[in-house]
Structures are given as C-alpha cells and as structure tokens.
Amino acid sequence: MAVSLRRKREAPRGRYTPNLWPVWIVAPVALIAAGALGWVIYHYAYDHFAQAAATQKPPKPVNINDVLKATVTALTLVGAVLAGLYAYRKQLLAEGDAHRADASQLAERYTTAAEQLGHNQAAVRLAGVYALARLADDWAEQRQVCIDVLCAYLRMPYEPDPTAPEHKAGEREVRQTIIRVIRDHLQQPDAPTAWCEFNFDFTSAVFDGGSFSSSHFRGTVSFSGATFDGGRVSFRNATFSGGTVTFDRATFSGSRVSFSNATFSGGTVTFRNATFSGGTVTFDRATFSGSRVSFSNATFSGGTVAFRNATFDGGRVSFSDATFDDGRVSFSGATFSGGTVAFSGAICSGGSISFTGATLSAGTIAFRGAIFSGGTVIFNGAMCSGGSIDFPDATFSGGTVAFRGATFSGGTVDFISATFSGTSFDWGPVPIPAGA
Template structure:
C-alpha cells in the first residue's frame, strides 16, 4: 500500500487516472475487513448490553436480538459512508475522462493551428494566427506556449521590401495581425484572457510597423537585436508598471518608435547599445514617475530621440556612455524629481536640447561627459530647484545657458575646457547656487 501511495504522489502532472488496485486483491481484503469490523461491533454491542442488563434489578439476560440490531445498524451506517466514498471515486474517474477529452481536444487544436501557421498561403496563416490566439484564451495552462509560437513566427526571417528576393506575398499582413492580436490581449490587465503578465520574445525580429498602443506591460518583453527598418511601431499611452521591455542592441535605421503619453511608473525600458542611424524614438508627453529608461552605450548617428513635453517626477533616464552625433530633445520637459544621467557621454556633431525645460527638483548629471563639436542647449529653460552637474566634463563644443536661474544648483567643478564655448547670453540669475569651477563668472551672476 505504501508503494501504491508513493506512485500516486509521483504521478506526472496532468495525469487524471487514479491508481486502482486489482479486484482480486480488493475483493478478499474488503470481505476480511467487513467481517472483522462486524465482529468488533458485535462484541462491543454485546458488552454494552450485557453491562446494562447486569445493572438492572433483578438482573436480566442479554437480548441477542438487540445486539444483532445494533450491529446491523452500525454496519449499515459504515456501508453508507463507503457508498458515498465509492460515488466520489466514480466522480473522480468521470472528471478524469472529461479532463483527458479536453486535453486531447486542445492538443489537436494546437497541432492544427501550428500547421496553419506554416502553410504557404497567407490566408491560411492568418487563420492559424486567430486559431492560436483563441487557443491561448481557452488553455490557460499552455497560454505561454501559444504566445511563444506567435513570437517565434515574428522572429523568422522576413524581407519587408516587396521587390526584394525572398519577400513572401501577404507576409506583412500576417505579421501585423499577430502584433494586433497581442495588443488586443494587453488592454485590460484584469480581464480573464489578459496576456499582460506573460512574456514576449521578439529577439532579432524585423519590424516595419505595428501598434502596441494602450497596452499594459507587466511581464518581460524582448526586442533585443530587433531591426526597425521602416513604418511606425507605437507604444502610445502604454503603461509600464512592473514589466521590463528591452530594445538592447536594436537597430533603428528608418522607422519610428513612439511612446507618446506613455506612463513609466515602475517598469524598465532598455535601449542599451542600440543604434539610431535614421529612425526616430519619441517619448512626447510621457510621464516618468518611478520607472527607468536606459540608453547606456547607445549610438545616435542620424536618428532622433525626443522627450518633448515629457514629465520626470521620479523616474530615471540613463544616457551614460552614449554617443550623440544627432539630436536628443528634452524641449519643454519638466523635471520635478526625476534624474537624467549623461555620465561619460560624448556629444560630437549632435545636440542635446533642454530648451524651455523646467527644472524644479530633478537632477541632470553630465559628469565625465565630453562635448566636442556638438551642442548642449538650455535656452529659455527655467532652474528653480533642481541640480545640474558638469563635474569633470570636457567642453570642446557649445553649451548654451540662455536660461532663467531662480533656484537649485549648477555645478561646473573639475570641468575642463578645450576650446569650447559656454554661453550665458540672455540668462537671468535670481537665486541659483553655482559652483563655477574653472569657468569665468558671467556678468550678472
């Protein structure tokens, strides 16, 4: 019996058939157990009635009929309990049959959908996409597997140019449909069929359009090494509250990726070592209240990154060791508690623009940065409580501070100047604390 129980515990997950003993063992054992139980109950009842009869005056003999009635009643009750257990056992077997039938049906649906995705005709592949999505909704235990298959399809080689060799007719529509199906399942995190907490792997995929707007990311999403060669991929109004989205080593050579009105309240978005050679990434009107966006080691050689009208109230944006020969714009952004790091970044021919930005509590850190031919601009910005640090920075280009300094701190300590220009033309000084370092104190400061 101990061996049987151990086998039952070690049965593989998903197996619903109970381990039953053979009838030729169970039958004799049940008969012996019933006889033993009846014998014990009879003697217990006999002793009870014998003691009761002996206590009477005058003493009376034991009524065997009463003993037999009590024994039969007790055995009947035990039999009823065993009958209930037997009925429960039959119910378990019936449920096992139902589970096996469901599992068999779901497996058949999975096989059919996978075959459709591999079909030569685009229309059949589209049917496979919708079939796999419906299967993911119905099969919660294997939902991640279905999602992995859809993501794997997007990772397959793809030629977006319809005139190039290797282009497949209708392929773009199939891929756009997969993206649309994924987005539709990321809209409501509380929905029964939501995929918000699942993981998505688009490593090395080619994107020439698609929308993830209004999505909620609470799992892990990889765009590592992906190529954005054209079209627009938008994450507008998306929410990154606990998830991680990685564009590390991705290439933006012509497309546009938008995060307009997105909210970063705890998630992390990585663009580490990404290459922006012609595309555009925009975080216009986005809110950073606790999340982080990292462009560590990224190269901006022709594209543009825009944080126009963005709000930084607690999040962090990292541009450490990034190289700028194009534009990163923080025009009219608000820094009330967040942090933007440009440590060891290099601005050569590009521009980092903080024009019209408001610094009321955040920190912008250029420690160790090199401005060598490019421009860092703070024209018409307002400093009323934040901190801007240029410690150990190297200026060979232009830094324009035509701003209003009404509070906060600006630090040029240990900065080095190699022929560059720091321009405070039109600046207003009304309370900001400066550490001028080697910089000549401008008039009016």
C-alpha cells in the same frame, strides 16, 4: 500468476487514471473486512448493552434484538460512507477521462494551428494565428508555449520590400495580425485570458509597423537586436509597471516609434548599445515615476529621440557613455520634480541635446565626465527652482552650450573640475565658472 498480477497493477492507465486491483481480489477482501468489522461492532454493542442492563434493579438480560439493531445501524453508516467514497472515486475517474480527452483535443488543435502557420497561403497562415491565440486562451497550462510560437514567427526572416525576391505576398498582414492579437491580450491585466504577466521574445525581429498601444507590460519582453526601419510602431499609453523590456542593440533607421503618454512606474526599459540612425523615437508626455530607462552606450547618428513635455518625478533615465554625432535628443517642456537624467561619460561631437523650456524643481540632470567636441546642449528658457544641473569633470572643446533666457530661482548649476578650451557658451543668468 504473481508476475502477471504485478504487471497488470503496474501497467500505465493514462495520466489521470489510477491503478485498479482485480475484482476477484477486492471482493473477498471486502467481504472478510465487512465480516470482521461486523463482529467487532456486535461485541462492542453487546458489552455496552450488558453494562447498561447490569446497572438496572433488578438486573435484566441483554436484549439481543437491540444489539443486532445497533450493529446493523453502525454497518449501514459505514456502508454509506464507503458508498460516498466509491461515488467520489467514480467522479475522479470521470474527470480523468474528461481531462485526458481535453488534453488530446488541445494537442490536436496545437498541431493544426502550427501547420497552418507554416502554410504557403497567407490566408491559411492568418487562420493559424487566430487559432493559436484562441488555443492560448483555452489552454492556460501551455499559454506561454503558444505565445512563444507567435513570437517565433515574428523572429523569422522577413523582407518588407514588396519588390525584393524574398518578399512573401501577404506576409506583412500576417505579422501585423500577430502584433494586434498580442496587443489585444495586453489591454486588461485582470482579465482571465490576459497575457500581461507572460514573456515575449522578439529578438532580432524586423518591424515595419504595428501597435502595442495601451498595453500593460509586467513580464520580460525582448526587442534586443530588433530592426525598426519603416512604418510606425506604437507604445502610446502603454504602462510599464514591472518586469523588463529591452531594446538593447536594436537599430532604429526609419521607423517612428512612439511611447507618447506611456507610464513608467516600475521595472526597466533599456536601449543599451542601440543605434539611432534615422526615424523618430518619442516619449512625449510620458510619465517616469519609478522605472529605469537606459540608453547607455547607444549611438545617435541621426533621427530624433524626444521627451517633450514628459514628467519626471522619480526613477532614472541614463544616456551614460552614449555617443552623439548627429540627430537630436529633446527634453523640451519636460518637468523634473524628481529622479535623474544622466549623460555621464557621453561623447557629444554633433547633433543636439535640448532642455528648452524645461522646468526643474527637484531631481538631477548630470553630465559628469561628458565630452563636448561639437553639437549643442541647450537650456534656453528653462526654469530652475530646485534640483541641480551638473557638469563635473566635463570636457568642453567645441560645440555650443546655451542658457539664454533661463530662469534660476533655486537649485544649482555645477561645473566643478570642468575643462574649457573651445566651446561657445551663452551663459545667460548662470555665473561664469572659473576657466571658462
């Protein structure tokens, strides 16, 4: 009997349902407890009324009816409290049943959506995308899981060429829909169904178009190893105010990737070891006030990376140890009122780095230890009223450096310890350093 009782007590009743004692145990215990409590209250009340009666002159006997009324009143109050606790317990049981039913329903929806994503028909896969997005909105506890599934779909092998044998009909539309759904959930950070704080893993995915425009990135987003070989991928007007966005080892061979008008006020965006062999990556009119943007060890063998008319008043943009053998990096018309743009240790054997028409009132543009054996570095028409342009320990053995039409009303240009052996210079207003 004891073993059976213990088994009933320990039997699982569901995640939200508490264990219950059998009625044949609870009822006698409750009656005994109620009787004992009544007895205690009766004696306490009797003593109280006895003391009150003894103080009267002449002394009066204790009125048993008053004692009974006080006892009944106290027991009624205790009963009301217990009834409230019982009602609260029933409410907990009801909520547990509701939670369990909801969890079961959400799990079924997840299974259905996942099966739809694996269907052969593109229309069914599209339905799965919308179903999973809606499930993420309804299921806050597993929202990251739903996001991970959508990202995993984009990481799957994809052949964008419709003439290739591996191409799947309708696949591009499915992938573009996933990107659009993610973007729609990154528009309003304060919305209850916003995904801005969550993580996105697009590692090694293939992008031939898609828009993340006006999105807010506050979590960790990985485009590491991704391939951008066609179409247009937009981050226009996006806000990077925290977290980390990585394009490390990504390949840009044909796409147009736009960060135009984006705001970098915190966090980190990295393109370390990325390869730019074609296409265009633009940061035109972007604002850098606190973020770290890194192109360290990147290879530029074609295409364009442009910061035209961008504003730098804080943070750091680094091209340290990058290799330039073709292509173009442009800061034309950019405004520097703070922060640092660093090309430390960069190797320039081709292509061009342009600061044409840039305005420098503070901050630093640094080429410390850079090697120039070809290509061009242009500051034509730049206006410098503060800050510094530094080439310390740089090596010039080829290519062209030009300051034609530049204006210097303040700030410094530093070629300390630089080595000159073959580069063509148009010094403009810059004093010619010794050895040049």
